[in-house]
Amino acid sequence: MALTAISPSPPSTNNNGNSPSVTSSDVVDVDYYRKGVKYLIDNSKDMKILPPEFVLPLPEAESPSLAICGSIPVIDLSGLNGPVEQRLATIHAISSACAEWGFFRVSNHGIKISVMDEMLKAVEEFFNLPLEEKMRYASEDVMDPVRYGTSLNTSRKHTLHWRDFLRHYGGPVPHSYDLWPDNPPCYRRIAKDYLEEVWQLAIKIFGAISGGLGVDTKYIERSLGEGTQIIAANFYPPCPEPNKTLGLAAHSDHGGLTVLMDNGINGLQIKHNQTWLSVPHIPGTFVVNLGDYLEILSNGRYKSVEHRAVVNAERTRISVAVGHGPEMTAIVQPAGPLLKENSESKYRPIIYKEYIRGQQSTTKRGKSALHEIVTSSHSK
Numbered sequence: 001m002a003l004t005a006i007s008p009s010p011p012s013t014n015n016n017g018n019s020p021s022v023t024s025s026d027v028v029d030v031d032y033y034r035k036g037v038k039y040l041i042d043n044s045k046d047m048k049i050l051p052p053e054f055v056l057p058l059p060e061a062e063s064p065s066l067a068i069c070g071s072i073p074v075i076d077l078s079g080l081n082g083p084v085e086q087r088l089a090t091i092h093a094i095s096s097a098c099a100e101w102g103f104f105r106v107s108n109h110g111i112k113i114s115v116m117d118e119m120l121k122a123v124e125e126f127f128n129l130p131l132e133e134k135m136r137y138a139s140e141d142v143m144d145p146v147r148y149g150t151s152l153n154t155s156r157k158h159t160l161h162w163r164d165f166l167r168h169y170g171g172p173v174p175h176s177y178d179l180w181p182d183n184p185p186c187y188r189r190i191a192k193d194y195l196e197e198v199w200q201l202a203i204k205i206f207g208a209i210s211g212g213l214g215v216d217t218k219y220i221e222r223s224l225g226e227g228t229q230i231i232a233a234n235f236y237p238p239c240p241e242p243n244k245t246l247g248l249a250a251h252s253d254h255g256g257l258t259v260l261m262d263n264g265i266n267g268l269q270i271k272h273n274q275t276w277l278s279v280p281h282i283p284g285t286f287v288v289n290l291g292d293y294l295e296i297l298s299n300g301r302y303k304s305v306e307h308r309a310v311v312n313a314e315r316t317r318i319s320v321a322v323g324h325g326p327e328m329t330a331i332v333q334p335a336g337p338l339l340k341e342n343s344e345s346k347y348r349p350i351i352y353k354e355y356i357r358g359q360q361s362t363t364k365r366g367k368s369a370l371h372e373i374v375t376s377s378h379s380k
Protein backbone atom coordinates (compact mmCIF):
# COMPACT_ATOMS: atom_id res chain seq x y z
CA MET A 1 0.00 0.00 0.00
CA ALA A 2 1.45 3.36 -0.96
CA LEU A 3 2.47 5.66 1.81
CA THR A 4 3.39 9.27 1.53
CA ALA A 5 4.88 11.71 3.98
CA ILE A 6 2.94 14.92 4.13
CA SER A 7 3.31 18.03 6.17
CA PRO A 8 1.15 19.50 7.49
CA SER A 9 -0.86 16.35 7.37
CA PRO A 10 -4.36 15.11 7.27
CA PRO A 11 -5.02 13.23 10.48
CA SER A 12 -3.87 9.67 10.87
CA THR A 13 -6.26 7.32 12.56
CA ASN A 14 -5.11 6.43 16.02
CA ASN A 15 -4.76 2.90 17.34
CA ASN A 16 -8.34 2.48 18.43
CA GLY A 17 -9.52 3.74 15.05
CA ASN A 18 -11.58 6.51 16.62
CA SER A 19 -10.61 10.13 17.00
CA PRO A 20 -7.80 10.83 14.57
CA SER A 21 -5.11 13.26 15.57
CA VAL A 22 -3.19 15.85 13.60
CA THR A 23 0.55 16.09 13.74
CA SER A 24 2.89 17.73 11.32
CA SER A 25 5.01 14.71 10.59
CA ASP A 26 2.45 12.00 9.98
CA VAL A 27 3.04 9.40 7.36
CA VAL A 28 -0.35 8.88 5.89
CA ASP A 29 -1.79 6.14 3.82
CA VAL A 30 -2.82 7.76 0.53
CA ASP A 31 -6.11 5.86 0.75
CA TYR A 32 -6.94 8.32 3.48
CA TYR A 33 -7.89 10.87 0.87
CA ARG A 34 -10.40 8.52 -0.73
CA LYS A 35 -12.60 9.15 2.29
CA GLY A 36 -13.23 12.65 1.07
CA VAL A 37 -12.57 16.24 2.04
CA LYS A 38 -15.50 16.39 4.42
CA TYR A 39 -13.97 13.58 6.42
CA LEU A 40 -10.58 15.26 6.26
CA ILE A 41 -11.85 18.58 7.55
CA ASP A 42 -14.20 17.04 10.13
CA ASN A 43 -11.20 15.29 11.62
CA SER A 44 -8.87 18.25 11.64
CA LYS A 45 -11.05 21.15 12.63
CA ASP A 46 -8.18 23.50 13.24
CA MET A 47 -6.56 22.88 9.87
CA LYS A 48 -5.04 26.21 8.85
CA ILE A 49 -2.87 25.10 5.96
CA LEU A 50 -4.01 23.27 2.89
CA PRO A 51 -2.31 19.87 2.54
CA PRO A 52 0.10 20.15 -0.41
CA GLU A 53 -1.74 17.45 -2.37
CA PHE A 54 -4.54 19.97 -2.89
CA VAL A 55 -2.39 22.90 -3.97
CA LEU A 56 -3.02 23.41 -7.68
CA PRO A 57 -0.44 24.95 -10.00
CA LEU A 58 -2.76 27.76 -11.03
CA PRO A 59 -1.21 30.54 -13.13
CA GLU A 60 -1.74 33.98 -11.60
CA ALA A 61 -4.41 34.86 -14.18
CA GLU A 62 -6.40 31.77 -13.23
CA SER A 63 -6.49 32.58 -9.52
CA PRO A 64 -10.01 31.93 -8.15
CA SER A 65 -10.12 35.35 -6.46
CA LEU A 66 -9.42 37.23 -9.70
CA ALA A 67 -12.74 36.29 -11.29
CA ILE A 68 -15.01 39.22 -11.92
CA CYS A 69 -18.69 39.15 -11.10
CA GLY A 70 -20.63 38.32 -14.21
CA SER A 71 -24.24 38.07 -15.13
CA ILE A 72 -25.34 35.43 -17.56
CA PRO A 73 -28.62 35.91 -19.44
CA VAL A 74 -31.78 35.08 -17.49
CA ILE A 75 -34.52 33.57 -19.65
CA ASP A 76 -38.12 33.47 -18.55
CA LEU A 77 -39.29 30.08 -19.78
CA SER A 78 -42.98 30.89 -19.34
CA GLY A 79 -42.61 32.52 -22.76
CA LEU A 80 -42.47 29.05 -24.33
CA ASN A 81 -46.10 28.51 -23.33
CA GLY A 82 -47.29 31.92 -24.51
CA PRO A 83 -48.62 33.25 -27.82
CA VAL A 84 -46.56 32.58 -30.91
CA GLU A 85 -44.59 35.87 -30.88
CA GLN A 86 -43.63 35.38 -27.26
CA ARG A 87 -42.64 31.80 -27.98
CA LEU A 88 -40.46 32.86 -30.88
CA ALA A 89 -38.87 35.64 -28.81
CA THR A 90 -38.02 33.11 -26.08
CA ILE A 91 -36.53 30.68 -28.61
CA HIS A 92 -34.52 33.56 -30.02
CA ALA A 93 -33.26 34.52 -26.54
CA ILE A 94 -32.21 30.92 -25.87
CA SER A 95 -30.52 30.64 -29.24
CA SER A 96 -28.56 33.90 -28.67
CA ALA A 97 -27.56 32.78 -25.18
CA CYS A 98 -26.33 29.47 -26.62
CA ALA A 99 -24.28 31.20 -29.30
CA GLU A 100 -22.85 33.99 -27.13
CA TRP A 101 -22.58 32.41 -23.71
CA GLY A 102 -23.22 28.67 -23.64
CA PHE A 103 -24.64 29.43 -20.20
CA PHE A 104 -27.91 30.97 -19.09
CA ARG A 105 -30.32 30.95 -16.18
CA VAL A 106 -33.92 29.95 -16.47
CA SER A 107 -36.74 31.38 -14.39
CA ASN A 108 -40.42 30.32 -14.38
CA HIS A 109 -39.21 26.86 -15.34
CA GLY A 110 -42.15 25.04 -13.78
CA ILE A 111 -40.25 23.19 -11.01
CA LYS A 112 -41.43 24.16 -7.56
CA ILE A 113 -38.90 25.68 -5.17
CA SER A 114 -40.01 23.11 -2.59
CA VAL A 115 -38.89 20.31 -4.96
CA MET A 116 -35.50 21.99 -5.43
CA ASP A 117 -35.07 22.55 -1.69
CA GLU A 118 -36.07 18.98 -0.85
CA MET A 119 -33.46 17.64 -3.24
CA LEU A 120 -30.73 19.85 -1.80
CA LYS A 121 -31.70 18.72 1.69
CA ALA A 122 -31.60 15.02 0.74
CA VAL A 123 -28.14 15.51 -0.80
CA GLU A 124 -26.91 17.33 2.29
CA GLU A 125 -28.20 14.50 4.47
CA PHE A 126 -26.35 12.00 2.33
CA PHE A 127 -23.02 13.81 2.73
CA ASN A 128 -23.61 14.17 6.47
CA LEU A 129 -23.94 10.40 6.90
CA PRO A 130 -21.19 8.52 8.71
CA LEU A 131 -18.29 7.74 6.43
CA GLU A 132 -19.01 3.97 6.29
CA GLU A 133 -22.42 4.65 4.76
CA LYS A 134 -20.97 6.81 2.00
CA MET A 135 -18.11 4.41 1.39
CA ARG A 136 -20.67 1.73 0.39
CA TYR A 137 -20.79 3.62 -2.90
CA ALA A 138 -17.08 4.42 -3.22
CA SER A 139 -15.80 3.68 -6.68
CA GLU A 140 -12.96 4.77 -8.93
CA ASP A 141 -14.59 3.32 -12.05
CA VAL A 142 -16.01 6.26 -13.97
CA MET A 143 -18.65 4.06 -15.60
CA ASP A 144 -20.09 2.62 -12.37
CA PRO A 145 -23.81 3.41 -12.12
CA VAL A 146 -23.51 4.88 -8.60
CA ARG A 147 -20.34 6.44 -7.19
CA TYR A 148 -19.30 8.27 -4.07
CA GLY A 149 -15.92 9.84 -4.49
CA THR A 150 -13.77 12.83 -3.95
CA SER A 151 -11.72 15.20 -6.08
CA LEU A 152 -12.06 14.26 -9.79
CA ASN A 153 -10.83 10.81 -9.07
CA THR A 154 -8.17 9.98 -6.53
CA SER A 155 -5.52 8.84 -8.95
CA ARG A 156 -2.29 10.05 -7.37
CA LYS A 157 -1.02 11.24 -10.73
CA HIS A 158 -2.52 14.64 -10.31
CA THR A 159 -3.47 17.10 -7.67
CA LEU A 160 -6.55 16.59 -5.58
CA HIS A 161 -9.55 18.90 -5.62
CA TRP A 162 -11.59 20.12 -2.70
CA ARG A 163 -14.88 18.34 -3.30
CA ASP A 164 -16.74 15.15 -2.52
CA PHE A 165 -19.37 13.88 -4.92
CA LEU A 166 -22.19 11.44 -5.41
CA ARG A 167 -22.90 10.55 -9.03
CA HIS A 168 -25.47 8.22 -10.47
CA TYR A 169 -27.68 7.71 -13.47
CA GLY A 170 -31.24 8.89 -13.54
CA GLY A 171 -33.20 9.15 -16.69
CA PRO A 172 -36.54 8.46 -18.17
CA VAL A 173 -35.73 4.81 -17.59
CA PRO A 174 -33.83 4.78 -14.28
CA HIS A 175 -32.39 1.28 -14.66
CA SER A 176 -30.17 1.79 -11.64
CA TYR A 177 -32.85 2.99 -9.22
CA ASP A 178 -32.35 0.04 -6.88
CA LEU A 179 -28.66 0.87 -6.62
CA TRP A 180 -29.16 4.49 -5.57
CA PRO A 181 -28.39 5.34 -1.94
CA ASP A 182 -31.06 3.98 0.41
CA ASN A 183 -29.84 6.27 3.14
CA PRO A 184 -31.19 8.82 3.93
CA PRO A 185 -34.34 6.75 3.46
CA CYS A 186 -36.09 9.54 1.53
CA TYR A 187 -33.25 9.87 -0.99
CA ARG A 188 -34.52 7.56 -3.73
CA ARG A 189 -38.03 8.97 -3.80
CA ILE A 190 -36.88 12.58 -3.74
CA ALA A 191 -34.14 12.07 -6.32
CA LYS A 192 -36.50 10.17 -8.63
CA ASP A 193 -39.12 12.95 -8.53
CA TYR A 194 -36.49 15.63 -8.95
CA LEU A 195 -34.73 13.91 -11.84
CA GLU A 196 -38.00 13.27 -13.66
CA GLU A 197 -38.95 16.94 -13.45
CA VAL A 198 -35.50 18.08 -14.51
CA TRP A 199 -35.59 15.66 -17.46
CA GLN A 200 -38.85 17.26 -18.64
CA LEU A 201 -37.28 20.69 -18.27
CA ALA A 202 -34.24 19.65 -20.31
CA ILE A 203 -36.51 18.27 -23.05
CA LYS A 204 -38.40 21.57 -23.16
CA ILE A 205 -35.12 23.50 -23.56
CA PHE A 206 -33.82 21.01 -26.16
CA GLY A 207 -37.04 21.72 -28.10
CA ALA A 208 -36.34 25.47 -28.04
CA ILE A 209 -32.71 24.90 -29.03
CA SER A 210 -33.78 22.69 -31.94
CA GLY A 211 -36.13 25.46 -33.06
CA GLY A 212 -33.29 28.00 -32.80
CA LEU A 213 -31.02 25.77 -34.89
CA GLY A 214 -33.70 25.65 -37.56
CA VAL A 215 -34.33 21.92 -37.27
CA ASP A 216 -37.61 20.33 -36.29
CA THR A 217 -38.41 20.97 -32.62
CA LYS A 218 -38.17 17.27 -31.73
CA TYR A 219 -34.84 16.82 -33.51
CA ILE A 220 -32.54 16.85 -30.47
CA GLU A 221 -35.01 14.90 -28.34
CA ARG A 222 -35.12 12.18 -31.00
CA SER A 223 -31.34 12.16 -31.30
CA LEU A 224 -31.11 11.21 -27.61
CA GLY A 225 -32.89 7.89 -28.14
CA GLU A 226 -33.56 6.55 -24.67
CA GLY A 227 -31.22 9.26 -23.36
CA THR A 228 -28.77 9.40 -20.50
CA GLN A 229 -29.24 11.48 -17.39
CA ILE A 230 -26.42 11.72 -14.88
CA ILE A 231 -26.60 13.53 -11.58
CA ALA A 232 -23.48 14.87 -9.90
CA ALA A 233 -24.17 16.09 -6.37
CA ASN A 234 -21.14 18.07 -5.26
CA PHE A 235 -20.16 18.90 -1.68
CA TYR A 236 -17.48 21.54 -1.11
CA PRO A 237 -16.70 22.02 2.59
CA PRO A 238 -14.96 25.13 3.94
CA CYS A 239 -11.36 25.13 2.82
CA PRO A 240 -8.41 26.51 4.82
CA GLU A 241 -6.71 28.21 1.85
CA PRO A 242 -9.39 28.53 -0.83
CA ASN A 243 -7.30 30.55 -3.23
CA LYS A 244 -4.76 27.73 -3.65
CA THR A 245 -7.12 25.04 -4.86
CA LEU A 246 -10.41 24.41 -6.65
CA GLY A 247 -13.51 22.40 -5.93
CA LEU A 248 -13.66 21.35 -9.53
CA ALA A 249 -11.10 22.23 -12.20
CA ALA A 250 -12.04 23.89 -15.48
CA HIS A 251 -13.99 21.49 -17.68
CA SER A 252 -16.85 21.34 -20.12
CA ASP A 253 -19.68 18.86 -19.55
CA HIS A 254 -19.96 15.89 -21.91
CA GLY A 255 -23.74 15.87 -22.35
CA GLY A 256 -26.13 18.13 -24.22
CA LEU A 257 -27.48 20.28 -21.39
CA THR A 258 -26.63 20.47 -17.71
CA VAL A 259 -29.24 21.81 -15.31
CA LEU A 260 -27.59 23.04 -12.13
CA MET A 261 -28.70 24.45 -8.79
CA ASP A 262 -26.82 25.18 -5.59
CA ASN A 263 -27.52 25.96 -1.96
CA GLY A 264 -27.09 29.70 -2.35
CA ILE A 265 -23.36 29.80 -1.67
CA ASN A 266 -21.50 31.23 -4.65
CA GLY A 267 -18.75 29.18 -6.28
CA LEU A 268 -19.53 28.60 -9.95
CA GLN A 269 -17.26 30.40 -12.41
CA ILE A 270 -17.45 30.31 -16.19
CA LYS A 271 -14.88 31.25 -18.81
CA HIS A 272 -16.30 33.92 -21.06
CA ASN A 273 -14.09 35.67 -23.62
CA GLN A 274 -11.01 34.24 -21.87
CA THR A 275 -12.01 35.76 -18.53
CA TRP A 276 -13.27 33.91 -15.46
CA LEU A 277 -16.62 35.26 -14.34
CA SER A 278 -18.25 34.28 -11.09
CA VAL A 279 -21.91 33.52 -11.51
CA PRO A 280 -23.94 34.78 -8.55
CA HIS A 281 -26.81 32.70 -7.20
CA ILE A 282 -30.37 33.80 -8.03
CA PRO A 283 -32.94 32.03 -5.82
CA GLY A 284 -35.46 29.79 -7.55
CA THR A 285 -33.62 29.68 -10.88
CA PHE A 286 -31.49 27.00 -12.54
CA VAL A 287 -28.23 27.53 -14.37
CA VAL A 288 -28.31 25.74 -17.72
CA ASN A 289 -25.18 25.09 -19.72
CA LEU A 290 -24.36 23.53 -23.04
CA GLY A 291 -22.12 20.49 -23.09
CA ASP A 292 -19.92 18.89 -25.71
CA TYR A 293 -22.77 16.83 -27.19
CA LEU A 294 -24.53 20.03 -28.32
CA GLU A 295 -21.31 21.56 -29.60
CA ILE A 296 -20.82 18.47 -31.76
CA LEU A 297 -24.47 18.18 -32.81
CA SER A 298 -24.51 21.85 -33.86
CA ASN A 299 -21.20 21.31 -35.70
CA GLY A 300 -19.56 23.99 -33.58
CA ARG A 301 -22.25 26.64 -34.00
CA TYR A 302 -22.80 26.48 -30.26
CA LYS A 303 -19.85 25.94 -27.96
CA SER A 304 -19.70 24.04 -24.73
CA VAL A 305 -18.21 26.37 -22.16
CA GLU A 306 -15.49 25.77 -19.62
CA HIS A 307 -16.52 26.26 -16.04
CA ARG A 308 -15.16 25.42 -12.61
CA ALA A 309 -16.12 25.51 -8.96
CA VAL A 310 -14.15 27.54 -6.45
CA VAL A 311 -14.33 27.05 -2.71
CA ASN A 312 -14.43 29.35 0.28
CA ALA A 313 -13.17 29.39 3.84
CA GLU A 314 -16.47 29.82 5.66
CA ARG A 315 -19.39 27.91 4.24
CA THR A 316 -20.14 24.52 2.75
CA ARG A 317 -21.36 24.78 -0.81
CA ILE A 318 -23.58 22.10 -2.31
CA SER A 319 -24.43 21.94 -5.98
CA VAL A 320 -26.57 19.49 -7.89
CA ALA A 321 -25.67 19.25 -11.58
CA VAL A 322 -27.77 17.04 -13.84
CA GLY A 323 -26.44 16.27 -17.30
CA HIS A 324 -28.64 15.17 -20.21
CA GLY A 325 -27.17 13.41 -23.19
CA PRO A 326 -27.94 10.68 -25.69
CA GLU A 327 -28.14 6.99 -24.89
CA MET A 328 -24.76 5.42 -24.24
CA THR A 329 -24.58 3.57 -27.54
CA ALA A 330 -25.49 6.61 -29.67
CA ILE A 331 -23.03 7.79 -32.27
CA VAL A 332 -22.25 11.40 -31.51
CA GLN A 333 -21.88 13.51 -34.65
CA PRO A 334 -23.16 16.74 -36.19
CA ALA A 335 -26.85 16.85 -37.16
CA GLY A 336 -27.29 15.92 -40.81
CA PRO A 337 -29.54 18.90 -41.63
CA LEU A 338 -26.87 21.30 -40.32
CA LEU A 339 -24.20 19.94 -42.62
CA LYS A 340 -25.07 22.02 -45.60
CA GLU A 341 -23.47 21.45 -48.96
CA ASN A 342 -19.75 22.12 -48.78
CA SER A 343 -19.73 22.24 -44.99
CA GLU A 344 -17.80 19.36 -43.51
CA SER A 345 -18.21 17.80 -40.15
CA LYS A 346 -15.81 19.39 -37.67
CA TYR A 347 -15.81 16.34 -35.39
CA ARG A 348 -15.08 12.66 -35.86
CA PRO A 349 -18.04 10.43 -34.94
CA ILE A 350 -17.66 8.71 -31.60
CA ILE A 351 -19.84 6.47 -29.44
CA TYR A 352 -21.13 8.50 -26.51
CA LYS A 353 -20.03 5.95 -23.93
CA GLU A 354 -16.47 6.04 -25.27
CA TYR A 355 -16.55 9.82 -25.23
CA ILE A 356 -17.60 9.87 -21.57
CA ARG A 357 -15.00 7.30 -20.60
CA GLY A 358 -12.24 9.33 -22.26
CA GLN A 359 -13.43 12.62 -20.82
CA GLN A 360 -13.87 11.36 -17.27
CA SER A 361 -10.60 9.46 -17.18
CA THR A 362 -8.34 12.19 -18.48
CA THR A 363 -6.21 14.14 -16.10
CA LYS A 364 -6.08 16.92 -18.67
CA ARG A 365 -9.19 18.97 -18.09
CA GLY A 366 -10.62 21.90 -19.98
CA LYS A 367 -11.97 20.78 -23.35
CA SER A 368 -9.22 18.30 -24.11
CA ALA A 369 -11.62 15.39 -24.78
CA LEU A 370 -13.45 17.44 -27.39
CA HIS A 371 -10.22 18.61 -29.00
CA GLU A 372 -9.27 14.95 -29.48
CA ILE A 373 -12.14 14.43 -31.91
CA VAL A 374 -11.83 17.64 -33.93
CA THR A 375 -11.11 16.64 -37.51
CA SER A 376 -7.64 17.52 -38.73
CA SER A 377 -8.88 20.11 -41.22
CA HIS A 378 -10.48 22.03 -38.35
CA SER A 379 -7.87 21.65 -35.66
CA LYS A 380 -5.83 24.72 -34.90
Ligand SMILES: O=C(O)CCC(=O)C(=O)O
Pocket (backbone or CB within 6 Å): 232, 234, 248, 253, 260, 262, 267, 268, 269, 307, 308, 309, 319, 321
Ligand atom coordinates in the same frame (compact mmCIF):
# COMPACT_ATOMS: atom_id res chain seq x y z
O1 LIG B 1 -20.52 23.14 -8.46
C1 LIG B 1 -20.71 23.74 -9.51
O2 LIG B 1 -21.24 24.85 -9.55
C2 LIG B 1 -20.25 23.13 -10.81
C3 LIG B 1 -20.49 21.66 -10.89
C4 LIG B 1 -20.12 21.10 -12.23
O3 LIG B 1 -19.66 21.79 -13.10
C5 LIG B 1 -20.31 19.67 -12.53
O4 LIG B 1 -20.70 18.91 -11.64
O5 LIG B 1 -20.07 19.30 -13.71
Ligand SMILES: [Fe+2]
Pocket (backbone or CB within 6 Å): 251, 252, 253, 258, 307, 321
Ligand atom coordinates in the same frame (compact mmCIF):
# COMPACT_ATOMS: atom_id res chain seq x y z
FE1 LIG C 1 -19.69 20.84 -15.02
